[in-house]
Structures are given as C-alpha cells and as structure tokens.
Amino acid sequence: MPANIKLLAVPFFCAVLLAGAQEPRINSIEPAAIAPGKTTRITLQGDNVETNATLWASFPCDIAGTEITLPADAAVGVGVVRATTPKGVSGFHLLMIDDLPSIKESSSNQTVAAAQPIKPPIAIDGACNDVNFDFYTFQARKGQEFSIEAV
Secondary structure (H helix, E strand, C coil): CCHHHHHHHHHHHHHHHHHHCCCCEEEEEECCEECCCCEEECEEEEECCCCCCEEEECCCCEEECCEEECCCCCCCEEEEEEEEECCEECCCEEEEECCCCEEECCCCCCCCCCCEECCCCCEEECCCCCCCCCCEECCCCCCCCCCCCCC
16 A cells, blocks of 8 residues: 555545544533532533543642532532543533532412422422422511522
8 A cells, every 4th residue: 555545545544433423421420509618529420421530620629539529618609520531521510619408399280270399498309491480488487588590
C-alpha cells in the first residue's frame, strides 16, 4: 500500500472509532439538591453514565464515587456537576446547594384533591413539566407570609 494511502487510512479509522464512542449525557440527578455539612449519595440518570463515572464539581467538595460531601460553610446556590467516563465527559448539569430540608416531589400530586402535604420551610425536589400541574398543601396562619422560589 502506498504511503499516502496509509496516511489517509489512519485518520479515517480513528474517526470511525471515535464516532462509535458516545459521550456520557446526564439527564437528571437525584436528589437535585445537596446540603452543606452533609454527605449525599447521588444517582445519575442519562446516557452512557456508567457506575464507574468520575464526578467533577464546580464547587468545593469531597467526591468519593457517587457521594458528594460539602463543607459545613458551603455557600447556598447553584453548582455544576459533570461525569467523566472512558467514553468522554458529559455536559454541565445543574445541582442545587440548599440548607433547607428536602423532600421528593410526589408523582401523584397533579390534582387539588391529591395535593402533596408539606411542612415549610422545605425544598421540594422535582421538575417542571409543560403539561402537568403540581399541587401542595400546608398549614398557615392568617396574615403569615411565605416565599416560594422555583429554580
């Protein structure tokens, strides 16, 4: 085989091999929030996110496997997590750092009659959906004010 054909063959075969390796993609992280001063085991949902993925975070923390430990003085806010696997590096995925207690959104709270009971102050781990509504119920006194934030 002539030398110029060999030189063309090497990049071609490398491109074929790279095309077969699909980068990881994080679709969701559970829980969607972690608390300062605690160790939280997270679960990655997505494509090509093997159990042996190495995590990277944009905020100061200790990472061991799928466990993230935040220092007690970690700032509340939104951070970024990425997964690294032998197939590549995922895109950024947002992760909330919140000092409020957190509960998972009910999957059956789409009507007023099935409203999920909550006890403020609390963070609700859920996602917005373009076709469904989520309903919650809680006790309040007349004149009591609440702040509700969606992140």
